[in-house]
Amino acid sequence: EVQLVESGGGLVQPGGSLRLSCAASGFTFSSYSMNWVRQAPGKGLEWVSYISSSSSTIYYADSVKGRFTISRDNAKNSLYLQMNSLRAEDTAVYYCARDLASDTACFDYWGQGTLVTVSS
Amino acid sequence: QSVLTQPPSASGTPGQRVTISCSGSSSNIGSNTVNWYQQLPGTAPKLLIYSNNQRPSGVPDRFSGSKSGTSASLAISGLQSEDEADYYCAAWDDSWRNVVFGGGTKLTVL
Numbered sequence: 001e002v003q004l005v006e007s008g009g010g011l012v013q014p015g016g017s018l019r020l021s022c023a024a025s026g027f028t029f030s031s032y033s034m035n036w037v038r039q040a041p042g043k044g045l046e047w048v049s050y051i052s053s054s055s056s057t058i059y060y061a062d063s064v065k066g067r068f069t070i071s072r073d074n075a076k077n078s079l080y081l082q083m084n085s086l087r088a089e090d091t092a093v094y095y096c097a098r099d100l101a102s103d104t105a106c107f108d109y110w111g112q113g114t115l116v117t118v119s120s
Numbered sequence: 121q122s123v124l125t126q127p128p129s130a131s132g133t134p135g136q137r138v139t140i141s142c143s144g145s146s147s148n149i150g151s152n153t154v155n156w157y158q159q160l161p162g163t164a165p166k167l168l169i170y171s172n173n174q175r176p177s178g179v180p181d182r183f184s185g186s187k188s189g190t191s192a193s194l195a196i197s198g199l200q201s202e203d204e205a206d207y208y209c210a211a212w213d214d215s216w217r218n219v220v221f222g223g224g225t226k227l228t229v230l
Contacts, residue, residue, distance in 0.1 A: 035219070037165075044122065045157070045165060045208050047219035059217055095164055105210040105219040106155045108176065110164040 002026040002109045004096050009114030016086050016118070022079040022096030022111055030054075030074035033099035035107060036081050038092035038116075048094070049081065052102065064090075086118045123148060124209050124222035131228040137197040140225045142209030144190050148220050152212040154192040156185055159206040159224075168207070169194060196227075204229045 008020040022034070036048040049070040050059040058070055069082040079096050093115050097107035125143040132138040142154065156169035167176050169185035172192065184195045192211075196203055209222040 037219075044206075044224040045159075045210075045221045047210075047221060050219070061218060062216075100167075100170065103212045104153055104155070104171075105212045105221075106153070106167065106170045107157075107165075108167050108170070110166070112164055 002098070004098065004109055004111035006094065006096055006111040006114040009094065009116045011117045011119065012086055013120050014087060014118055017082070017084045018086065018116060020081040020083065020094055020096075020114060020116070022081075024077045024079065024096075024098075027098070029072075029077040033057075033102050034072060034079045035097045035099055036070060036079075037095045037097050037107070037110075038090075039095070039113075040089070040092040043092075046092075047105075050099070051079070057102075083116070086116075088118050090116060091118045092116060122223040123213060123216075123220035124211065126207075126209060126222035126225045128223065129226045129228065131230055132196075132199045133230045134199055134201065136199045137195060138199060138227065139196075140194045140207055140209075140227070142192045142194070142222050144192075144211060144220070146190060147215040148190075148211040148213040149187065149192055150190040151214055154185065154187050155210045156183075156194045157208045157210065159208065161205070165208065199229055201229045203227060 093113040098109040100106040100108040153171045157165040158168040159165045172187040173185045
C-alpha cells in the first residue's frame with residue numbers, strides 16, 4: 001500500500017525557518033517524481049514545488065522561489081522541503097504528492113498533510 | 121486569482137447530473153492534459169480523473185471528464201450525498217513551467 005506521511009509542521013515566527021519531511025513507503029520511491037502542494041486555511045490548492053526522480057529537475061512556484069528548497073533522499077525514501085524567510089502567507093497545510101507522470105499535474109497519491117503556521 | 125477558472129459553487133439534488141467547468145489557456149489546458157481532484161471535508165485531495173477522461177481504479181463511472189480546446193469539464197451523474205466535496209482541476213502550464221490549479225468548486229448536494 002502506497003503511503004506518504006508528512007511531518008515537521010508547526011508554529012514559526014515570521015522570518016523563521018522550518019523543514020518538512022515526507023516519508024514514502026509501499027512503492028519504489030526512486031522511480032517517481034514528487035511534489036509539494038499547499039492549502040491555506042479555507043482556500044484552494046496551490047502547487048509549491050516539483051523534483052524529478054533523480055533530483056536533476058526542480059521547479060518552484062514564483063511565490064516561494066528563492067526561499068524554499070526541495071530535496072529528496074532516495075536511499076531513505078524521503079522528500080524534504082526546507083522553508084526559509086517564512087511569511088504569514090505561507091501558513092497552510094502542506095501535502096506531499098506523488099507524480100504519476102512528469103509535467104502532467106497528475107498526483108495519484110497524497111499524504112495527509114502537515115500544518116505550518118507562521119505567526120508572531 | 122487562479123490561472124484556471126472554475127465556478128466557486130455548484131449544486132444538485134440526489135440522482136441529478138451536474139457539470140463543473142474549468143477554463144484555461146493555450147499554455148495549459150490547450151496543450152496539456154487535465155486532471156480533476158476531489159477533496160472531501162477535512163481530508164487530503166484525491167485524484168478523480170486524469171489525462172482528461174481517465175478514471176483511476178476505484179473511482180465510480182458516475183464521474184467523467186472531457187476537454188475541448190482550452191476548457192475542460194467534470195460531469196457527475198446519479199449525484200449522491202457523499203459527492204458533496206470540493207473539486208479542483210489542474211494542468212501543467214508550459215509558459216510558467218508550473219502546475220496550475222483551478223480555484224475549486226464547492227459541490228452541494230441539496
